[in-house]
Amino acid sequence: MKFLVTVKRVTDYEAKIKLKADKSGIVTDGVNMIMNPFDEIGVEEALRQKEKHGGEVVVVTLGTTDAVAQLRSALAMGADRAILVRSDAALDSFAVAQVLAKVVEKEKPDVVLMGKQAIDDDSNQASQILAELLGWGQATFANTINIDGRTATVVREADGGLETVSTTLPAVISTDLRLNEPRYASLPGIMKAKKKPLEEVDIATLGVDLAPKVKLIGFEEPAAKKAGQKVADVATLLEKLKTEAKVL
Amino acid sequence: MATHLIVVEHSAGKLVKATLAAVAAAQKVGGDIYAVVLGQGVAGVAAEIAPYVKKVQVGEHEGLKDRLAQPWAKVIADAATGAGITHVWGAATGAGKDLLPRVAARLNAGMASDISAVVDDRTFKRPMWAGNITGTVEITTAKKVVSVRPTEFTPPAPGAAGEIGSIDVDPGVSKMSWVKFDAVVSDRPALSDARVVVSGGRGLKGPEGFKTIIEPLADALGAAIGASRAVCDAGWVPNDWQVGQTGKVVAPELYIAVGISGAIQHVAGMKGSKCIVAINKEPEAPIFQIADYGLVADLFKVVPELTAAIKASRG
Ligand SMILES: Cc1cc2nc3c(=O)[nH]c(=O)nc-3n(C[C@H](O)[C@H](O)[C@H](O)COP(=O)(O)OP(=O)(O)OC[C@H]3O[C@@H](n4cnc5c(N)ncnc54)[C@H](O)[C@@H]3O)c2cc1C
Ligand SMILES: Nc1ncnc2c1ncn2[C@@H]1O[C@H](COP(=O)(O)O)[C@@H](O)[C@H]1O
Numbered sequence: 001m002k003f004l005v006t007v008k009r010v011t012d013y014e015a016k017i018k019l020k021a022d023k024s025g026i027v028t029d030g031v032n033m034i035m036n037p038f039d040e041i042g043v044e045e046a047l048r049q050k051e052k053h054g055g056e057v058v059v060v061t062l063g064t065t066d067a068v069a070q071l072r073s074a075l076a077m078g079a080d081r082a083i084l085v086r087s088d089a090a091l092d093s094f095a096v097a098q099v100l101a102k103v104v105e106k107e108k109p110d111v112v113l114m115g116k117q118a119i120d121d122d123s124n125q126a127s128q129i130l131a132e133l134l135g136w137g138q139a140t141f142a143n144t145i146n147i148d149g150r151t152a153t154v155v156r157e158a159d160g161g162l163e164t165v166s167t168t169l170p171a172v173i174s175t176d177l178r179l180n181e182p183r184y185a186s187l188p189g190i191m192k193a194k195k196k197p198l199e200e201v202d203i204a205t206l207g208v209d210l211a212p213k214v215k216l217i218g219f220e221e222p223a224a225k226k227a228g229q230k231v232a233d234v235a236t237l238l239e240k241l242k243t244e245a246k247v248l
Numbered sequence: 249m250a251t252h253l254i255v256v257e258h259s260a261g262k263l264v265k266a267t268l269a270a271v272a273a274a275q276k277v278g279g280d281i282y283a284v285v286l287g288q289g290v291a292g293v294a295a296e297i298a299p300y301v302k303k304v305q306v307g308e309h310e311g312l313k314d315r316l317a318q319p320w321a322k323v324i325a326d327a328a329t330g331a332g333i334t335h336v337w338g339a340a341t342g343a344g345k346d347l348l349p350r351v352a353a354r355l356n357a358g359m360a361s362d363i364s365a366v367v368d369d370r371t372f373k374r375p376m377w378a379g380n381i382t383g384t385v386e387i388t389t390a391k392k393v394v395s396v397r398p399t400e401f402t403p404p405a406p407g408a409a410g411e412i413g414s415i416d417v418d419p420g421v422s423k424m425s426w427v428k429f430d431a432v433v434s435d436r437p438a439l440s441d442a443r444v445v446v447s448g449g450r451g452l453k454g455p456e457g458f459k460t461i462i463e464p465l466a467d468a469l470g471a472a473i474g475a476s477r478a479v480c481d482a483g484w485v486p487n488d489w490q491v492g493q494t495g496k497v498v499a500p501e502l503y504i505a506v507g508i509s510g511a512i513q514h515v516a517g518m519k520g521s522k523c524i525v526a527i528n529k530e531p532e533a534p535i536f537q538i539a540d541y542g543l544v545a546d547l548f549k550v551v552p553e554l555t556a557a558i559k560a561s562r563g
Contacts, residue, residue, distance in 0.1 A: 132350045
């Protein structure tokens with residue numbers, strides 16, 4: 001069974017995100033970059049599924065050569081090989097999905113594992129778009145994945161409870177937080193990762209129209225909430241909620 | 249002139265109210281508004297949405313009985329093609345997030361996710377980086393798909409009921425099938441539209457903390473219960489109680505955060521609340537930076553006091 005796992009390089013979730021003075025984007029100088037946490041869960045899941053079913057785990061990213069660091073992290077966790085689709089321009093989720101469709105055409109995976117959302121753009125689109133472009137089944141927000149023969153049965157985190165769907169393979173599955181807890185790369189894993197194959201593809205060679213369907217044209221910081229007050233005790237809190245805030 | 253198609257979400261035969269936020273957003277652009285209701289036995293849902301739109305298109309089909317992204321996306325895209333539709337709208341609920349990007353793919357349309365404001369017919373604002381930044385996005389394609397953050401748009405008032413008609417639907421070939429739904433059963437109001445939300449975090453120490461501390465307070469207030477990611481991950485409470493960047497976004501009149509530190513990922517899901525109360529024993533906890541009223545105290549001592557006081561004052 002072949003797993004293709006998508007990995008995006010994003011700002012650390014612990015980083016303080018600030019706007020540049022000219023509001024042209026966010027400050028990235030000195031901000032730590034990580035593998036999107038949902039993608040880390042995707043890598044972990046592929047490794048666990050491979051332990052059960054055998055096969056191969058291929059990781060792919062679209063981005064600048066800096067994103068090699070995140071591919072190496074995935075290789076250090078245990079992925080077999082990596083693909084960098086080199087692009088210096090920012091891409092919208094639709095373009096990402098179109099490029100991934102080309103990679104899928106070549107790699108022919110049984111399962112594409114993606115994050116439910118990238119924690120920088122918070123778009124939550126790429127996996128669903130890819131599934132449609134390929135005409136495959138999708139299972140988003142996966143909490144549990146069971147693969148049996150040519151069928152994946154997935155428990156999904158849905159509104160109001162857990163929904164179970166099944167889809168024939170090949171399929172696209174997006175990860176939710178509770179699918180698994182990703183392993184840490186071991187020292188031997190990190191050493192081995194340096195020698196694993198990493199293929200580089202220039203995005204321009206893939207014949208995809210990358211013109212953005214969605215352009216990010218402005219950034220602002222949301223209005224800061226005005227500072228509140230500390231109250232001394234329960235009685236004061238209750239009084240304020242009744243007479244000042246008038247919410248009780 | 250824009251013409252809109254609202255994807256109507258429903259559950260157990262009832263309109264999901266978040267759909268009305270999508271209507272409100274479409275109204276800001278202006279133009280005729282249509283709705284599409286898919287499923288089986290959905291006449292009641294069509295009647296519920298009719299007072300908000302010009303026309304309701306009902307697509308009933310065995311193959312649409314369960315809401316599965318693949319067949320639903322095809323049918324919605326079919327309905328949005330050739331009818332002069334310029335915009336497809338839906339709520340950014342779990343169901344909408346699953347479905348709408350797939351509709352966009354089928355229409356070869358750009359999509360703006362989870363918008364918080366409408367600037368004009370092609371330009372929208374949306375939270376990014378866990379709400380640290382508000383981005384302005386422009387959709388450049390002729391057809392546009394938009395999902396709407398329900399807490400950011402006030403549902404419109406109903407008007408004269410629009411016409412209800414049926415459409416021919418062809419769900420096509422689907423690789424997906426529906427197996428089951430395990431609902432979280434609760435007598436409490438739904439988290440997404442409760443007037444008061446009481447949320448608990450790791451400070452509660454365990455699932456018993458939710459039972460003995462959070463539930464009585466929520467009962468006294470008639471409130472919904474929310475939670476931080478940490479406690480959902482730990483399995484103390486259902487996953488669908490998670491409030492935050494990657495969980496639910498809520499904006500009640502009153503949000504009480506108990507034993508929650510206030511990580512940006514949590515704050516992203518509740519900072520739009522009208523009044524925020526934080527109860528935490530750590531004076532430096534970040535939650536106090538966004539709380540209207542902060543009480544620095546041991547939750548195990550003060551929350552039962554608060555519950556008792558509220559009960560007493562309500563007789
Ligand atoms: C990709 C990603 C997505 C995420 N998405 C979300 C999300 O959607 N929602 C979310 O909530 N989190 C999310 N998180 C997690 C988030 O970063 C925090 O880890 C989480 O919110 C912390 O939960 P907590 O406040 O319950 O726990 P903690 O941070 O451990 O805080 C517990 C608090 O309880 C207080 N406390 C302890 N004992 C007492 C007592 N006796 N009385 C009073 N106070 C007490 C402590 O002072 C502390 O402030 C996400 C993280 C990542 C990486
Ligand atoms: N540049 C990229 N490279 C690789 N994968 C990506 C990229 N952008 C998005 N993805 C994948 O798509 C998922 C959803 O992204 P988004 O639609 O941007 O929220 C992410 O979790 C990744 O798995």
